[in-house]
Amino acid sequence: MIVVGTGFAGLNAAKELKDAPVEVLLVDQxxxxxxxxxxxxxxxxxxxxxxxxxxxxxxFRRQRNLRFRQxxxxxxxxQQHSLELAxxxxxxxxxxxxxxxxxxxxxxxxxxxRYGHMLKSVSEANTLRSHILRRxxxxxxxxxxxxxxxxxxVLVGAGPxxxxxxxxxxxxxxxxxxxxxxxxxxxxxxxxxxxxxxxxLGPFAPRSQRYAERVxxxxxxxxxLNAKVAEVREREVVLDSxxxxxxxxxxxxxxxxxxxxxxxxxxxxxxxFRVRTEADLSVPGHPEAFVAGDLSGAVDADGRPYPQVAQVxxxxxxxxxxxxxxxxxxxxxxxxxxxxxxxxxxVGRNAGIAELSRRLGGLRLRxxxxxxxxxxxxxxxxxxxxxxxxxxxxxxxxxxxxxxxxRLILESAxxxxxxxxxxxxxxxxDEAAATPKLHGARGPGxxxxxxxxxx
Amino acid sequence: MIVVGTGFAGLNAAKELKDAPVEVLLVDQxxxxxxxxxxxxxxxxxxxxxxxxxxxxxxFRRQRNLRFRQxxxxxxxxQQHSLELAxxxxxxxxxxxxxxxxxxxxxxxxxxxRYGHMLKSVSEANTLRSHILRRxxxxxxxxxxxxxxxxxxVLVGAGPxxxxxxxxxxxxxxxxxxxxxxxxxxxxxxxxxxxxxxxxLGPFAPRSQRYAERVxxxxxxxxxLNAKVAEVREREVVLDSxxxxxxxxxxxxxxxxxxxxxxxxxxxxxxxFRVRTEADLSVPGHPEAFVAGDLSGAVDADGRPYPQVAQVxxxxxxxxxxxxxxxxxxxxxxxxxxxxxxxxxxVGRNAGIAELSRRLGGLRLRxxxxxxxxxxxxxxxxxxxxxxxxxxxxxxxxxxxxxxxxRLILESAxxxxxxxxxxxxxxxxDEAAATPKLHGARGPGxxxxxxxxxx
Numbered sequence: 001m002i003v004v005g006t007g008f009a010g011l012n013a014a015k016e017l018k019d020a021p022v023e024v025l026l027v028d029q030x031x032x033x034x035x036x037x038x039x040x041x042x043x044x045x046x047x048x049x050x051x052x053x054x055x056x057x058x059x060f061r062r063q064r065n066l067r068f069r070q071x072x073x074x075x076x077x078x079q080q081h082s083l084e085l086a087x088x089x090x091x092x093x094x095x096x097x098x099x100x101x102x103x104x105x106x107x108x109x110x111x112x113x114r115y116g117h118m119l120k121s122v123s124e125a126n127t128l129r130s131h132i133l134r135r136x137x138x139x140x141x142x143x144x145x146x147x148x149x150x151x152x153x154v155l156v157g158a159g160p161x162x163x164x165x166x167x168x169x170x171x172x173x174x175x176x177x178x179x180x181x182x183x184x185x186x187x188x189x190x191x192x193x194x195x196x197x198x199x200x201l202g203p204f205a206p207r208s209q210r211y212a213e214r215v216x217x218x219x220x221x222x223x224x225l226n227a228k229v230a231e232v233r234e235r236e237v238v239l240d241s242x243x244x245x246x247x248x249x250x251x252x253x254x255x256x257x258x259x260x261x262x263x264x265x266x267x268x269x270x271x272x273f274r275v276r277t278e279a280d281l282s283v284p285g286h287p288e289a290f291v292a293g294d295l296s297g298a299v300d301a302d303g304r305p306y307p308q309v310a311q312v313x314x315x316x317x318x319x320x321x322x323x324x325x326x327x328x329x330x331x332x333x334x335x336x337x338x339x340x341x342x343x344x345x346x347v348g349r350n351a352g353i354a355e356l357s358r359r360l361g362g363l364r365l366r367x368x369x370x371x372x373x374x375x376x377x378x379x380x381x382x383x384x385x386x387x388x389x390x391x392x393x394x395x396x397x398x399x400x401x402x403x404x405x406x407r408l409i410l411e412s413a414x415x416x417x418x419x420x421x422x423x424x425x426x427x428x429x430d431e432a433a434a435t436p437k438l439h440g441a442r443g444p445g446x447x448x449x450x451x452x453x454x455x
Numbered sequence: 456m457i458v459v460g461t462g463f464a465g466l467n468a469a470k471e472l473k474d475a476p477v478e479v480l481l482v483d484q485x486x487x488x489x490x491x492x493x494x495x496x497x498x499x500x501x502x503x504x505x506x507x508x509x510x511x512x513x514x515f516r517r518q519r520n521l522r523f524r525q526x527x528x529x530x531x532x533x534q535q536h537s538l539e540l541a542x543x544x545x546x547x548x549x550x551x552x553x554x555x556x557x558x559x560x561x562x563x564x565x566x567x568x569r570y571g572h573m574l575k576s577v578s579e580a581n582t583l584r585s586h587i588l589r590r591x592x593x594x595x596x597x598x599x600x601x602x603x604x605x606x607x608x609v610l611v612g613a614g615p616x617x618x619x620x621x622x623x624x625x626x627x628x629x630x631x632x633x634x635x636x637x638x639x640x641x642x643x644x645x646x647x648x649x650x651x652x653x654x655x656l657g658p659f660a661p662r663s664q665r666y667a668e669r670v671x672x673x674x675x676x677x678x679x680l681n682a683k684v685a686e687v688r689e690r691e692v693v694l695d696s697x698x699x700x701x702x703x704x705x706x707x708x709x710x711x712x713x714x715x716x717x718x719x720x721x722x723x724x725x726x727x728f729r730v731r732t733e734a735d736l737s738v739p740g741h742p743e744a745f746v747a748g749d750l751s752g753a754v755d756a757d758g759r760p761y762p763q764v765a766q767v768x769x770x771x772x773x774x775x776x777x778x779x780x781x782x783x784x785x786x787x788x789x790x791x792x793x794x795x796x797x798x799x800x801x802v803g804r805n806a807g808i809a810e811l812s813r814r815l816g817g818l819r820l821r822x823x824x825x826x827x828x829x830x831x832x833x834x835x836x837x838x839x840x841x842x843x844x845x846x847x848x849x850x851x852x853x854x855x856x857x858x859x860x861x862r863l864i865l866e867s868a869x870x871x872x873x874x875x876x877x878x879x880x881x882x883x884x885d886e887a888a889a890t891p892k893l894h895g896a897r898g899p900g901x902x903x904x905x906x907x908x909x910x
Binding site for chain 1: 484485486487503504505506508510512513516522524525526542544577578581588592595596634635636638839841842844845848849852858860861862863864865866877
């Protein structure tokens with residue numbers, strides 16, 4: 001059987017199959033698991049790439065029935081029961097768990113893919129970090145670039161990632177500008193968080209939302225609610241109102257959609273490009289195939305789609321794996337039921353929010369305790385002993401010294417347009433595209449097989 | 456005054472000027488110091504990039520008389536006393552210390568720049584790591600690629616870097632192949648170390664050389680002495696004897712030459728493209744300018760050029776800075792005198808070599824004690840508390856677990872040809888070039904201003 005994807009869903013599906021009487025082939029474009037919740041800390045120079053990426057073969061070293069195959073999935077041949085890879089390989093399967101994840105949704109807004117920095121991969125996080133730090137170097141050598149938006153950082157989307165990134169960005173700036181760039185005017189830097197709805201942290205309780213907004217504003221983030229982006233240009237963002245903001249850095253974290261592989265599957269999609277599934281997460285008409293994680297369009301008892309968060313992905317991955325076991329070992333299939341534990345977000349230093357689900361007592365924590373809880377849980381879920389110790393040390397160091405040690409501008413970082421191009425998302429006409437479609441999508445990313453070091 | 460370069464020489468020159476009555480402008484293409492002696496550990500997945508790179512503005516935060524400018528130096532206008540940068544800036548100076556370092560010398564051998572991996576920058580180390588790990592993934596999916604050299608790793612040059620890299624590579628392979636790639640035959644992997652002279656570790660004592668060679672051979676490295684490379688091709692290396700070795704990975708660490716900036720300076724060069732200097736390290740005819748580190752062609756009392764190693768660079772950087780102080784504060788100039796402390800090299804786990812200079816007693820250590828001494832001294836010279844702790848932890852972890860945690864294939868890593876092209880070294884006719892000249896050289900690397908994330 002084949003598991004596609006090494007995110008939370010795929011990783012946990014594969015682990016759940018540890019002692020199952022099946023041979024598991026795990027396929028991903030990368031040879032590592034990306035711990036997405038901490039990518040924003042890589043982008044803000046608090047963590048190294050190695051802290052949030054853990055290579056897959058190491059994770060499954062002791063799992064005898066699992067093999068890994070690095071490759072980019074381009075489609076599924078439902079007739080032949082085989083998986084199609086970009087390198088031409090056709091991998092036969094009896095059972096299949098698809099968990100390629102999600103990508104950021106540009107909602108068809110012109111310029112987002114070309115100029116917007118996204119935060120779904122270590123490459124993007126690396127690129128964003130180098131880009132941000134380069135703005136300061138630029139402003140330092142060419143003060144006129146400040147008027148041109150060099151020191152204005154605009155984030156679009158005030159979900160957890162947008163809030164966390166905005167909070168981390170002001171902390172980086174508060175420290176970096178006065179100490180590293182005494183030649184720059186701290187007042188010239190701006191961090192603007194645009195949110196199209198009327199509140200930050202959408203799914204959280206109103207008190208938590210107000211708390212997060214208050215903390216962000218106090219720390220210097222310009223929070224602008226009910227602000228919609230109409231277009232992104234090379235050095236400015238145009239709002240629906242016609243207002244423009246001069247900026248050289250647009251960070252697009254405004255909601256996700258199912259992975260582009262969705263459109264290549266020939267399956268029925270739901271809102272947000274997610275695959276419609278049966279209650280047991282199997283694909284309608286294909287009881288041997290399952291979709292888990294962000295790509296799954298599964299709905300709860302009330303018909304609402306599940307949030308695209310790590311906990312859902314983990315539980316769906318495990319459920320799909322259990323269904324495969326029952327299919328092989330015998331046993332009845334059951335409907336997936338999400339055990340909601342709650343939500344967490346971090347606003348910055350000493351400021352976190354944790355809302356336990358009603359099932360777990362409905363406790364709501366804000367401030368220092370919520371922050372500690374966030375750190376603890378993320379450390380717990382981070383795979384790999386080395387990564388955990390290294391991340392913990394970085395956190396303690398960053399906390400005590402206020403430093404962000406990894407302030408490195410790596411010249412090999414590709415631009416957002418290059419990254420989008422590698423994903424096959426940047427067709428020449430993307431700026432004119434009116435529909436929220438990804439162009440030329442190939443599979444779970446498409447860069448793995450464009451081996452740049454290949455001869 | 457201006458200091459060019461943030462390697463050992465430039466960094467130490469700048470530090471030495473801490474309380475001097477001068478304003479120091481430090482210029483480098485990167486915003487970080489690269490700790491070159493440990494790059495090979497990044498390439499073999501033992502360390503993260505953040506461990507060996509330390510950003511410059513942080514290092515000089517408390518040095519009030521220093522400013523940093525990121526930029527690529529393209530030349531010096533000796534008439535106007537100004538430094539020329541690739542972005543068009545002209546920076547005036549009263550005093551100048553040039554310390555751009557060295558690059559690997561291809562000795563005019565065809566194909567080296569296009570296909571050879573070098574180890575002078577974090578980009579190159581990152582690229583090499585991804586490339587090596589990708590060979591295993593490739594061999595895993597396409598067993599026929601093994602005959603095509605996928606698992607044959609050829610190193611050219613058995614100096615300290617070549618020996619260290621070969622030793623680290625067999626350790627990576629010994630662990631990775633049986634555990635991560637059980638589908639591969641360990642016997643199919645080869646690490647070949649080619650050396651054109653008759654011994655490894657040229658400058659060391661014969662007993663140390665024999666020790667290193669013995670350890671390498673015992674651990675599985677094919678050491679081939681008196682082997683000269685005639686040409687490097689896409690999937691093979693051609694030796695002078697006509698013999699070819701099928702390989703997809705050529706690591707070129709066969710000796711260095713002065714940085715390409717040398718040719719752009721209009722100054723007299725010595726062997727190896729180093730700038731001829733006076734005894735006080737100043738440039739003949741330009742007493743206000745100094746050259747320190749690998750680019751310096753300074754010679755000792757016997758007329759021999761100094762080795763291009765960290766200790767020489769550190770001491771020359773300090774000496775040049777002291778000469779600038781005397782020029783400003785008054786005082787006579789003195790000749791540079793190298794206080795040789797000895798040499799160290801590491802062959803691998805538990806196997807190091809340390810040869811103290813005769814001045815320090817001439818003690819020679821081999822094996823475990825030499826290895827410990829190497830680790831201790833490198834940790835001591837690594838700048839930054841965070842980097843030191845992180846590196847120490849990685850070493851302890853790697854030692855105890857035999858793991859190389861950073862086995863990540865980063866798809867954004869550029870190819871050797873792309874890297875050489877960015878340095879301006881890959882002219883279209885380089886394959887045909889017969890002279891050991893670098894083409895289109897621009898300055899201390901030339902990639903900083905080709906800002907790939909620039910709009």
